[in-house]
Amino acid sequence: MGLNRIPVIGAAKALRSTARLLRLGGGTALPGLVVEAVAPEYLDEWTQQLTGGIILVSGTNGKTTTVRMTAEILLRAGYEPVSNRAGSNLLRGILSALVERSDWQGRLVLGGRGVGLFEVDEGTLPQMLGRLRPHVVVLTNLFRDQLDRYGEVEALARAWRRVLTGTPPEVLVVNADDPNLAAIVDDFPKDVVLFGLESSPFARDSLPHAADARFCPRCNGPLSYAVVYYSHLGKYRCPDCGWERPVPDVAGEVVRAQGIESLGLAIQYGGELLEVELPVGGTYNAYNALAAAAVAYAYRVPARVVRQGLGVFQPAFGRQQVINLGRRRVVTILVKNPAGFNEAINLILSDGRDGPKNLLIILNDRVNDGRDISWVWDVDFDLLQGRVGLVVTSGLRAAEMALRLKYAEVAGTADTPEPIVEPDIRRALDIALDKIRPGDTLYVLPTYTALLDLQRILARRGLTRPYWEA
Known part of the structure; x- marks a missing residue:
């Protein structure tokens, strides 16, 4: 990048500042739209500067929180995360985050080894894989959400499976407790890190009526659940074909729960037991923390750094x-x-x-x-x-x-x-x-x-x- 980048980068930065000054929004998408329309090749030039690789986090729930937790861990591991932390998760949001972290010539301003850490809309993940060529992809969960945009959960899972098998990242981080996601691992040709819960005081012994995964992704037989932690996330097995929930590499146990105030989580991580206190509550935040720890596991971050990062995490707005x-x-x-x-x-x-x-x-x-x-x-x-x-x-x-x-x-x-x-x-x-x-x-x-x-x-x-x- 050089002097000829200044007009485009300058215009994008000016739009961001103007949007905030006039209270039209946060400028978390408009700058990226400018770059996408005028100079889409900048994306490749920016990603080459992220020598720590790119991490994409996708799924229905928990993307923003998982990104924030992961950023705190990686920051303490010596990386400099560049992320769309406000949650603008289409390509325009990612480009806007890169604009914000760049100088006027388009060079990323980094205090350490740069790593792209982006949440991605679940419907656009297939396109993002080709554009961003990530090192790690994180799949948090799949629930019914915006059916007019995404369609049914099973259709989205099949689309993910096809594209991840055809354009695989180096590491796939997957929620083992979600049957539709665990099935993707079967055909994945590269490294996999699985995360999941082993126990929780909120567990139940049957699926709620609104659960989104009742049938085996392999044979379509009815799944049998030994325990359910959250919607259809839990320990499952198919009596017809024998397929069952895989054993997580990073496993957690909810040991303390105080409403929204805090959540005590014990994590089995690389042979060590971490105990962390999260400043948020709920089973879904236990899963978010496990996803972040699984990314750290893929990056070989020491256990003590994972504990530190999760301990200082603060939730996003809302x-x-x-x-x-x-x-x-x-x-x-x-x-x-x-x-x-x-x-x-x-x-x-x-x-x-x-x-x-x-x-x-x-x-x-x-x-x-x-x-x-x-x-x-x-x-x-x-x-x-x-x-x-x-x-x-x-x-x-x-x-x-x-x-x-x-x-x-x-x-x-x-x-x-x-x-x-x-x-x-x-x-x-x-x-x-x-x-x-x-x-x-x-x-x-x-x-x-x-x-x-x-x-x-x-x-x-x-x-x-x-x-x-x-």
Whole structure:
């Protein structure tokens, strides 16, 4: 790269700054669109500067958190991660992250050995493999999500299997507890690192009704589960053909759980036992930590460095983000599909706090949320019966969310027995905060674009940083 790069890089950087100055967004996509349209060859030149290789993290849930956990580990191992940490996970988001870390000539400004660490939209993973030629690919999980974009889980798993077999990275990191992902390993021609849970106090002995993997990927016979940790993730076996969950290389055990406050995790890592305390709760975050540890295992990072990295990790905006407002507390948990929403409900109900729960549920149906909102009918809202003090619904589909809760017989206290419907997110937040008592917690459960809307509102009030800084 040289002087002729300055106009393109300069324009891209200026767009990022302008977007932030005018509060049009974080500039996490627009700069990349410029480079993609005008100078797509820059991508190859940037990737060649990342001598530590490129890591792609894909799956339905947990991508952003897994990337953040992995970045903390690699940073302490002497690498300099370049990542799309705000979650813009299409090619434009990756290019924007590279623009931000480059100088005016397009040279990446790195303090150590550069490694590209990018979360990737699950629908575009096949294209990204060819464009980025990653050293490591991480597959976190596959759940039903945005069916109008991705189709059924099995179809996406088959597409991944074809492209990973034909264009394999050097190392494939896979969640052994997800049958659809574990089956991909069968044909993979290079190195594989498997991660999974061995025990958890949240385990159950049968699949929930909304589980997305009931049949064997090899013979299509019904799977039998000895234990289920989260949706269809667990220990499974096919009685018909004998195929079963493979043994993880990096295995974890949930040893302590305190609602959203923390999660104690014991990890078997390269013959050593690590005990880490995560500043977030929930089974899904145990899986995120194991995925990050599995990447570290592939990079031969010492166990003590893995412990250090996971110990200092901080969650991204909207991923169990806590905001204290005097004597009231707001906790934001992103929800975007039945599996994730069910885990959020279970986490809220296990928060260790007496009294009914206060909820603000924000449902949007923009493109990035998925236009089809029928998925809310697969969420186990009936678990909230008799456990809710206040419920407010908001967003573009606030009325439909309230209807779903009505059918689930989720009602508040005598003061507010019915869900309060307020489509305007700002007003809905004010109503909810006004109605909860000092010492109470308001759980805010937004879909993806609703989370961005909420974050802008909170940032303008000085309650949190803009999402691209959080």
